[in-house]
Structures are given as structure tokens and as C-alpha cells.
Amino acid sequence: MTEAGGKPSWKRFQKMSASGKNLNRRAVKIEKGVIKHAHKFVTSRLDRLTEVRREVIGWAVLLMILVGLSAGQWTIFRAAYTKDAPQEGGTYSEGVLGSLETLNPLFARSNAERSAARLMFASLYQYDNTGHLKGDLAKSIAINGTETEYTITLKDNLRWSDGHSLTVDDVIFTVNLLKNSKVGASTDGWASIKVRKTADNTVTFVIPSTYAPFLHTLTFPVVPKHVLEHVAPATLRDHSFGRSPVTSGPFKFRLLQTDNRESGRKAVHMTANEAYHFGKPKLDRFQLYAYASLDEITKGLRTSEIMATPELTYASQPENVKKMYEMKAYETHNGVYALFNSKSPILQSPSIRKALVQSVDITALRKKMPQQTGELTGPILPEHTEAELERPLTRDVEAAKKLLDAEGWTVSGGVRKKGDQSLKLSVVSLQGSKYENAANSLAETWRNELNAEVEVKIVDATDANQDVLRSVLQPRNFDVLIYELVLGGDPDVYAYWHSSQDQRDQRGLNFANYNDAISDDALVGGRGKRSSKQRADYYQSFARRWQASAASLPLYRPTVEYIKLPSVQAVTQNTRLVSPTDRFADVIYWTVRQDSVYKTP
Known part of the structure; x- marks a missing residue:
């Protein structure tokens, strides 16, 4: 050790040595204190542990019981102030039987085509979930004294999925297509019916003589005049509208998917129609799968490709399908x-x-x-x-x-x-x-x-x-x-x-x-x-x-046996079906999600 100039500093060295000795003495003193306290409060009392272990164990058990009771009480009384409620969003998928050659509702013949038409197109009247007629596009009706003229007033602010207004002109245009033999629509019997526009929002149907069931004929789907008015009637079936339609129902068209030519399976992908006159559906999307056979529908259930189907008999399904799905039968x-x-x-x-x-x-x-x-x-x-x-x-x-x-x-x-x-x-x-x-x-x-x-x-x-x-x-x-x-x-x-x-x-x-x-x-x-x-x-x-x-x-x-996942909310318990497609009467309330929410007082 040297100072500046190279001379050793013995005094500094001696001071540092003395400091180190003091530090050692303090450490030894602390160590002795710790050992003394440990002996006094721990090791010297170990022999007493056996005397209090029952009390310690008892308190521990009591604590666990209290925790368990609290958890049980929360679970038991949870239902008093919370409930599982359907939530908006998600995708519903359903399997139906038959070909899906067209999405134009005027030509719907198979179960698949009729189902797609009901989901995507509105009518003047539809059957509700009680089996009775209710106004769909129609707001009110007036019938003359001889019961041969029916004047219908449309609801306000009706719109097509492309934003165009849905008007009386669309209704008249659709009826004239139904009357035209060159169209070849699946609905007939309109040749003797006259239809005319009586105001901006009213249309009058004139029938040759009194016909009590006439209102039931007004469940035909309305198609858009602004899209189809320049299409020759004889070529309407082959028009691109049948592959990509403009719609007015609870769901609007998004995509038509074809699996392959051999299987013939197709899927219509639809999204919720925000402009639907009864309100936007709770579901975000609806996927309708069209199968060529009942065995293919069963396969769709087994692989969870679809959530539900109205086409099968529950008793004939394999056990693994029965364990996954539930069924409710509805008379038609x-x-x-x-x-x-x-x-x-x-x-x-x-x-x-x-x-x-x-x-x-x-x-x-x-x-x-x-x-x-x-x-x-x-x-x-x-x-x-x-x-x-x-x-x-x-x-x-x-x-x-x-x-x-x-x-x-x-x-x-x-x-x-x-x-x-x-x-x-x-x-x-x-x-x-x-x-x-x-x-x-x-x-x-x-x-x-x-x-x-x-x-x-x-x-x-x-x-x-x-x-x-x-x-x-x-x-x-x-x-x-x-x-x-x-x-x-x-x-x-x-x-x-x-x-x-x-x-x-x-x-x-x-x-x-x-x-x-x-x-x-x-x-x-x-x-x-x-x-x-x-x-x-x-x-x-x-x-x-x-x-x-x-x-x-x-x-x-006959009945429709609706097979579905237990977790989804679809056709309600007491629904009455006039026809199988009336299962969609309240489709805007269907859900695939549930969550726990607090009950309101």
C-alpha cells in the first residue's frame, strides 16, 4: 500500500484492519442472539407442540368448513340473484333435405329451397308460432261489403337488403309474375286475380267471387321489381338472382357454397338483416346446409357440422347422436x-x-x-x-x-x-x-x-x-x-x-x-x-x-321432430306449425349463446 510518491501508508492500513475486526465481532454477536432467541421461542418449546396440536388441527378444520359453507351458500343462492340468459351473436347451422337449385323463392319446391325462402324473403302475411295468420309486410287490411276486394296497407320504411325501398310496386310485380305462365312459378291459381295500386302504400286485390280462405293465399314471397323487371319471364329461373338474391326477410344472402358435384351438398350462408322490419335477429349468421340424403344429415349431426335438423326421426339415430342432441316433436x-x-x-x-x-x-x-x-x-x-x-x-x-x-x-x-x-x-x-x-x-x-x-x-x-x-x-x-x-x-x-x-x-x-x-x-x-x-x-x-x-x-x-343441441334456443316449446317452414316464425329470437346475468328487481 503506497501513497502518492510511492511511500507506504501504514496508518491507513492499520485503520482498515481494525474496522474489519469490529465487523466480525458484530456478526458473531448477532449470530449468538439469533440462536438464543430460536432456542428460547422454538426449540425449547417443541415438546409442547403435541399438547396443542388438537387445538391447531381443530382451528384448521373449522376454517375449512367455514370456507366450504361460504362457497356452498354462494352456489345455492346464486340462482336467487342470477340467471342464464340468451345472448346475441354467433352462428346457427341447420341441416335440411333436398336439392338447392335456386334461391329464387318463386321456384322453391324442395324442403331446402322453401326453408331458404322463408329465412330470406318477407310476405304480406305469415303464420306465427300459434298457427295463426299475422301481418308481415302488411300493416292493415280493409275488405269491401261483397268480400271480393281486399285492400292492404303496407308498413312504413320497408327496405330490401340492398337499401332500396320495398313498395306496393314490388307486390304487384310479384303477383304478375305468379300469373304469367311463362314464369312457371311453383305457386299457381292466380290467373283470375286482379291487383292494382290504390295509393303509394296500398294495394287492392280483386277476386271473382267471395272466397273465405283468400287471406291464406297472401303468404307468397315478394321479390324485388328493381332487380328483376327487365328480365324476360321465360328466363327468370336461370337468372343470377337465383344464385345471389336481394332479400327482405330476417336474414340476407352472403354466400352459396357448393361442396362438390358428386355429393350435391350445398350451404347457404346468411347474415342478420339489420333493416328487417321486425328488428335485427339476435343471431349474427345463419347457415343452411342442404343434403341429398337422410344419412348425410345424420353424419352432419355426428360431426357437429350442423346444430339442428327437422328432417330425421330421433328414435332411428345412433346412440352417440342421441347423447349429443335433444328432440321436441311438433304437429303440422x-x-x-x-x-x-x-x-x-x-x-x-x-x-x-x-x-x-x-x-x-x-x-x-x-x-x-x-x-x-x-x-x-x-x-x-x-x-x-x-x-x-x-x-x-x-x-x-x-x-x-x-x-x-x-x-x-x-x-x-x-x-x-x-x-x-x-x-x-x-x-x-x-x-x-x-x-x-x-x-x-x-x-x-x-x-x-x-x-x-x-x-x-x-x-x-x-x-x-x-x-x-x-x-x-x-x-x-x-x-x-x-x-x-x-x-x-x-x-x-x-x-x-x-x-x-x-x-x-x-x-x-x-x-x-x-x-x-x-x-x-x-x-x-x-x-x-x-x-x-x-x-x-x-x-x-x-x-x-x-x-x-x-x-x-x-x-x-305427421310431426316435425326438431333435433337440436341442448345449448341453443330455437323453436319454442308450444309452437304450432302449419307447415314445417313455420318453425322460423320467431327465428329473430333464436340464440346459440348463454351467459349468467344478475336479475333485475
């Missing part, structure tokens, strides 16, 4: 009947038809169906009229046998015969488990109970080679036809049971060839009066005659 305003061809040589006699009716246990038949069914008791649904409707003959096999015996049809060699002729029936059913089960059940009953010979023929309505329309329906090529009739939202069933040539010829819908003058008068009277009381009297008379002549055998009301 349709009826499945065994239609008796009254021109058939054997079935011309009402007694033979009554015997066929009385031999069948309808309750047992319905239990054999692959899906839930509703009760069907006649040609008119009870909710459509105030009338007390006649019910079908009750099951009485012995009475049925006596009717056949009285007509000369006796049992010989195990087969019922009349002379050399056997009691032989041809039962035709469309392909599909629900119809086939009914046909086979009836055939089994008539063979076993009545000793009739019954041949069941299953036809595929989707097979162009079979051409069911021309080979079966138009020529009435059957004795008994298992068929589903669309009964709609009104008691008018004129098209199915009136004996006019228009209804009984090849283009008509009176497949049973039903012919009864009193029934004809009642059907005409029922559609010619708007008074519900007067209509009820007419339909009560018709139903009585229909049942007395055993015109056909009512089997059941």
Missing part, C-alpha cells in the same frame, strides 16, 4: 290418409269401405310409426272450425265382417270371395318408413281380420323412372293410396273432396274420386262465407257425410 297441419278409390270395382260400395275402416286399430297403427304422430279424426282439423265434427267409426271387427257378409263376400278356403272373385286390394304407398309402416300395418290387418288379399306396392316419388305422378296419381292406379294431404291454415278442403271435373280429372287432387252432391254443396258454401259460424255449419254437414260414406280412413297427423 297435414294429414296422412288411406284414400279409398271409389271408382275401384271393389270399393264402390260404402259398406266395403266401412268394413275396412272398422277393422283397423288406429291407436296400434300409430304406435308402429317410427316417429311421434298426432291424432287425425277426419277431413278437417278441429282447430280450423267451431263445428262439432263427426268422428270415424270405432273399431268393431265383428261388425266389419257382417258388412262384408251382407255384401256377399264370404270366406272360402281362408279367402273372402264373391262368386269367383276374391276380395283383392292394391295398396300403394310412397317410399319412406312412415308411409310404408302404415301401408304394411293396414295390409296385415285386412289380411288377418277380414281375409282379404292385399298387395302392397311402394313407389319412389324421387325416381324419375317411376314417374309417380303419371303412373299412379293421375290415372288413380290404386285401390288404396297412403298419402299426405296438406290441410293448411283454413278448413277449406274443396280441392281434395269436391266432385267437379277439375278436381277429379288427372290434374285434380281428388285422388279418392269422392262424389257426393251434399258434400259438394257444403264445400262450396264453406268457402263462400267469411262468417265463422256459417262456415262451421257447412263443414259440420260435410264432415258428417264424409264419415258416413267412409270416403277414406284418417290415419294420423
